[in-house]
Each structure stands twice: as structure tokens, then as C-alpha cells.
Amino acid sequence: MTAPFRPTWTWSVALASALALLAAAGLDRLAPPPSADVSRGSEEAFAEGLQPREVPPRQGPQRWMGPEAVFRFRNLPPGAGRIEVALHGQSAPVAAVVDGVILGTLPPGVPTGDFPVASVRGRGLDLVLRTDGFVASDGRRLGALVDRVTLRHGAPGWPAPLLSLGFLAVALATLWAAGACGFGPGAALAISACSSLGQALALHPFGIARSRHATTLALLWAGGALLAGVLGRAAERRRPGSARWAFVAILAAVLVQGLAATSPLMVVSDAVFHANKLAAVAAGDFFPTSLTQHARPFRIPYGVSFYALLAPLRLWGLDGVGLVRFGAAASGILASLVLYRLLLPQGGARAGAAVLLLQLLPGVFDVYSYGNLSNVFGQAMTVMFFAWWAAGVPGGPVVGGGLLLLGATAHLSSLIVLAALVPALLAFGDPEGRRDRRRLMAALLGFGLAGLYYLHFRSLILEQVPRLLEGGGQGRGSALGAWGALRLQLLGALGQWGVPALVLAWFGRPRPSGGGLERDLLAFWAAGAALLLPALATPLDVRYLYALTVPVAVAAGTGLCRLVDAGGARRWAGWTLLGAQALLAGRGILEAVLYRYRP
Numbered sequence: 163m164t165a166p167f168r169p170t171w172t173w174s175v176a177l178a179s180a181l182a183l184l185a186a187a188g189l190d191r192l193a194p195p196p197s198a199d200v201s202r203g204s205e206e207a208f209a210e211g212l213q214p215r216e217v218p219p220r221q222g223p224q225r226w227m228g229p230e231a232v233f234r235f236r237n238l239p240p241g242a243g244r245i246e247v248a249l250h251g252q253s254a255p256v257a258a259v260v261d262g263v264i265l266g267t268l269p270p271g272v273p274t275g276d277f278p279v280a281s282v283r284g285r286g287l288d289l290v291l292r293t294d295g296f297v298a299s300d301g302r303r304l305g306a307l308v309d310r311v312t313l314r315h316g317a318p319g320w321p322a323p324l325l326s327l328g329f330l331a332v333a334l335a336t337l338w339a340a341g342a343c344g345f346g347p348g349a350a351l352a353i354s355a356c357s358s359l360g361q362a363l364a365l366h367p368f369g370i371a372r373s374r375h376a377t378t379l380a381l382l383w384a385g386g387a388l389l390a391g392v393l394g395r396a397a398e399r400r401r402p403g404s405a406r407w408a409f410v411a412i413l414a415a416v417l418v419q420g421l422a423a424t425s426p427l428m429v430v431s432d433a434v435f436h437a438n439k440l441a442a443v444a445a446g447d448f449f450p451t452s453l454t455q456h457a458r459p460f461r462i463p464y465g466v467s468f469y470a471l472l473a474p475l476r477l478w479g480l481d482g483v484g485l486v487r488f489g490a491a492a493s494g495i496l497a498s499l500v501l502y503r504l505l506l507p508q509g510g511a512r513a514g515a516a517v518l519l520l521q522l523l524p525g526v527f528d529v530y531s532y533g534n535l536s537n538v539f540g541q542a543m544t545v546m547f548f549a550w551w552a553a554g555v556p557g558g559p560v561v562g563g564g565l566l567l568l569g570a571t572a573h574l575s576s577l578i579v580l581a582a583l584v585p586a587l588l589a590f591g592d593p594e595g596r597r598d599r600r601r602l603m604a605a606l607l608g609f610g611l612a613g614l615y616y617l618h619f620r621s622l623i624l625e626q627v628p629r630l631l632e633g634g635g636q637g638r639g640s641a642l643g644a645w646g647a648l649r650l651q652l653l654g655a656l657g658q659w660g661v662p663a664l665v666l667a668w669f670g671r672p673r674p675s676g677g678g679l680e681r682d683l684l685a686f687w688a689a690g691a692a693l694l695l696p697a698l699a700t701p702l703d704v705r706y707l708y709a710l711t712v713p714v715a716v717a718a719g720t721g722l723c724r725l726v727d728a729g730g731a732r733r734w735a736g737w738t739l740l741g742a743q744a745l746l747a748g749r750g751i752l753e754a755v756l757y758r759y760r761p
Contacts, residue, residue: 241316328380339391386416404510432533437482516719525658540576566608670721
């Protein structure tokens with residue numbers, strides 16, 4: 163009888179490389195023509211020189227070009243092609259130029275043009291749209307509203323070398339990282355093959371495989387896999403048996419809060435708002451404010467720490483929208499790593515499951531699409547402060563106070579959450595008081611400095627305090643009443659956390675007899691319960707449900723481990739609930755990246 167084939171590492175490397183090249187070839191042949199379509203949000207992958215994206219209420223996205231805009235297409239098959247240009251609102255002719263040669267023009271009132279391209283050199287093509295434009299009322303020189311630029315190229319042959327190299331880099335980096343974290347050759351090969359498939363699916367929509375994002379995605383994905391491998395090995399040295407869970411959890415954090423959250427296909431509603439705040443802070447305005455979306459808007463202090471940390475990069479000329487998006491993503495990933503480090507002494511499986519489930523809570527990803535980017539940073543600082551408080555992060559009161567200060571001055575919601583969380587942590591604190599003095603000093607330092615900052619807004623705050631009597635329901639119009647507001651909160655919890663995660667969290671709920679970390683997690687829940695009251699009785703919009711994603715994820719991860727360890731039907735129930743939560747999260751991510759804010 164023939165023995166079953168068992169792949170060795172040599173075979174795994176060879177097969178992973180072959181599958182990566184096959185995925186690149188399949189993508190090259192099956193991807194649609196590359197299209198910078200503003201209504202679908204795909205122009206970000208191809209265009210330079212466009213004005214910031216606008217998302218008018220109840221309309222699709224729109225973008226103006228200035229006097230010149232460039233659309234860059236890469237990884238193209240050689241041969242002739244055609245460029246379709248669709249735009250409107252031009253007051254002067256718009257010329258389409260490739261390699262210094264004018265292919266044609268679109269006069270005022272002519273919305274579309276179809277121009278032949280004789281050949282593609284070096285697998286790349288840059289289309290330049292030029293016009294004299296006009297000066298708008300706000301002083302900007304505008305050319306036209308861009309609708310779509312699509313390149314219809316010749317028949318694919320072999321995929322471009324850079325595209326193939328990108329697939330090889332991701333496949334081999336993932337294979338090495340999985341092997342370094344204790345997966346065998348067969349399992350590591352399967353993980354690598356899934357990475358190649360995921361990479362192809364990520365680059366398929368709107369033909370963005372033929373944009374520079376294909377290279378960016380490959381570098382970030384390969385780098386994330388290597389990071390997961392290195393940190394997984396470090397976790398194994400600290401607690402044997404932790405490497406596999408660490409690899410899965412860290413790679414999930416990179417893929418969800420790193421790659422998906424910064425996808426050029428995702429329309430982020432408030433990204434331009436945050437970029438403008440960043441520009442103002444970089445110019446010296448350290449006390450930003452904002453109007454809320456209430457029926458009668460509040461003017462609130464908006465916080466400065468998120469923008470202050472990014473301001474030096476903005477002064478160096480980096481794009482503001484990209485900075486706020488990548489800055490929020492980096493802080494979210496860092497918070498996940500810190501949470502893993504905090505939970506690692508409790509077991510590698512519990513730590514990894516908690517961080518994995520954190521990525522699978524729909525509310526964690528939604529904030530990126532809805533554009534609550536400073537809130538992402540504030541949440542990250544809250545997580546890091548909580549980890550410091552629970553002794554998962556070393557450092558004295560200055561470190562704890564600094565993290566508290568950054569969180570409290572990042573966003574008003576973060577300040578209110580911390581104002582409830584810290585007293586709860588003190589109330590549920592160490593019964594012997596062995597570390598409470600250090601913690602109290604950090605709280606006094608962080609809140610003291612934050613208080614000095616918010617003193618600048620004392621008149622603004624005092625003017626609006628009487629409006630807290632307007633009633634609950636987030637203040638979007640007339641008050642809903644207590645029962646209506648409660649219903650809104652319950653629906654928000656189900657939507658942001660997910661039913662499967664809540665079921666897992668019930669099995670892993672913290673218990674007062676469980677020790678210091680369990681008490682701190684109970685304090686987190688108590689702070690959330692306290693913040694439910696102002697959500698019901700006032701128009702105060704505190705994103706406490708988002709803040710509670712941390713204890714929800716920890717409880718759900720613990721519940722998963724308890725069910726799996728119980729064996730039998732409970733084991734299968736645990737894995738089924740995890741799979742259901744993953745499907746729920748995947749659906750939400752796809753909706754946010756490809757469909758939200760589109761007509």
C-alpha cells in the first residue's frame with residue numbers, strides 16, 4: 163500500500179511558490195480592466211492630483227481635479243489599448259496626454275472620450291488630464307468633476323514581474339512565519355496558499371492589481387506576516403505553546419486593522435475632516451473644536467494628541483488623509499499587540515483568542531469606515547493604559563500618566579470613558595493596596611494635565627451643560643425617551659459586537675474570584691454600565707460600546723478556550739460560534755470596503 167504523501171519543507175517552499183505564481187497568473191487573466199471610478203471609490207488606487215473626496219448627504223462620492231491630474235496604471239500586458247475618460251463640469255477643454263502626446267480633448271459639455279493608446283511601455287502607463295480650469299468661490303483652481311477613467315488593455319500574457327514578485331514575497335514570508343511558530347510543512351503550506359488566494363481577491367476589484375497598490379499591499383502583507391512570526395517566536399520563549407495562537411492573532415490584526423482598514427477602495431467619510439484638523443494643528447492650532455451631528459449641534463472640544471503626534475510628518479509634506487488613516491491603523495494594531503502581551507501570562511490560547519476575536523467584532527472595523535479615526539487612537543491609548551494598570555506593560559506613574567493623558571486628549575469620548583474607567587478600576591482595585599499608590603499617582607498626573615488642557619474650553623463647556631437635559635437617543639432630532647434610547651443601545655450592542663461573540667463572552671465572563679486581571683475586567687464592565695446612564699438620559703454621544711469591545715473580546719476569547727477545553731459537543735459549539743463570528747465580520751468588512759457610501 164502506498165504511503166500518503168507528507169510534504170517536507172523543501173516541497174512546501176516549492177509548492178507555495180508555484181501556487182503564488184498561479185494566483186498571480188489567474189489574477190492577471192481574470193481581473194477586470196483597471197478603472198478609477200469615483201462613484202465606486204476606486205480612484206484612490208490610481209489617481210494623483212485630485213481634490214479631497216467629498217461625500218454629499220444621500221449622494222455618492224465626488225472628486226474635483228485641479229488643473230492637472232495623473233492616473234497611473236501598472237503591471238499591464240504589452241500592446242495597444244484604449245482609455246475611456248468620463249467627467250463633467252469642465253469650463254475649459256480637458257486634454258488627455260500620454261508620454262507628452264495629446265490623445266484628444268473633452269470640450270465643455272462633452273462628458274466622455276475614448277482614446278486609443280498605441281502601445282504600453284515597461285508595463286506601465288501614465289495618463290495626464292490637463293485643463294486651464296476656473297477659480298472656485300473658495301479660491302481653489304478646479305478643472306472638472308472626474309467620474310471615471312478606465313484602461314482597456316490587450317489580452318494578458320504572463321503576469322508582470324513586479325506582480326509575480328509580490329505574490330512570491332507574501333507566500334514565502336507567510337510560509338516562514340507559520341513554520342517559525344510551530345506549524346508543520348503541510349499546515350504552513352495551507353496558510354501560505356490561503357494568503358495567496360486572499361491577496362488575489364484583495365487586488366481583483368476594479369482591476370487594482372494594475373495599480374501601485376499591488377506593490378504596497380505585498381510589502382505590508384509580507385511585513386505583517388514576518389512580524390507575526392517574530393512575535394510568535396518571542397511569545398513561545400516567554401510561555402511555551404503560545405506561538406501558533408500568537409501568529410494567528412497578530413496576523414489577523416495586521417490584515418483587519420492594517421490592510422483592510424487602509425484599503426484605497428474604502429470610502430472613509432470623515433478622513434478629509436481629520437486631515438483638515440491635522441493641518442490646523444500642524445499650523446499651530448492646538449485647541450481644535452468640532453460641531454456634532456445633532457439636530458441642534460453641540461460645539462465640543464475635539465482633542466489634540468492624535469494630530470499632535472502626526473503633525474511633524476505633515477510638516478514634512480506627507481499627505482494628510484493618508485497620515486490619519488495609517489496613523490489610526492498603526493495605533494489599532496499596537497493596541498492589539500499590547501492586549502496580547504497583557505493576557506499572555508493567562509495562557510497563549512486565551513491571549514490569542516481574545517486578540518483574534520477583537521478583530522472580528524464588527525464595531526472595531528466600522529470606526530475606520532465611518533472615519534472616527536481620532537477615536538481609534540483614543541481607544542488604543544485607553545487599551546494601553548488599561549494594560550499598564552493591570553501590570554501588563556512596565557513603567558512607573560509617568561508612563562501610566564502619559565498614556566492616560568494621550569487617551570484623554572485624543573477625543574471627548576475617550577476622555578469620558580477614562581473618567582468612568584479609572585474610578586471603577588480604583589474601586590475594584592487590589593484589596594491589599596500594593597500597587598494602588600502608583601496607579602493613583604498616574605491617574606492624578608494624567609487627569610491633572612488633561613484638566614489643564616480642557617480648561618481652555620471652560621466657557622464653551624459651561625455654555626452647553628444645560629443642554630444635557632434634552633434627553634437621550636443620541637440627540638438626532640427629538641428625544642426618544644428612556645425606552646427608545648435603551649432599545650437603540652441594545653441594537654447598537656448587537657450590531658457592534660455580534661451575537662456569536664456575546665454567547666462566547668457569556669461562557670468567558672470575568673469572575674470576582676479570578677484574581678487581579680478579572681477584577682480589572684469587571685471594573686471595565688462597570689464603567690460601561692455607568693456610561694449607559696448618560697446615553698439613556700442625555701444627548702451625550704459617548705462611544706462606550708466601542709470602548710467595551712476590549713472586555714467583550716477578552717471574555718469571548720476566554721469563553722472559546724473554555725468550550726474547546728471542555729471537549730465533545732462544547733468544543734464543536736465553540737468553533738462553530740467562532741466561525742459564525744468570522745463570517746459576520748467578513749461580511750461587514752466587505753460591505754465597508756466595497757459598498758458603504760456608494761450610490
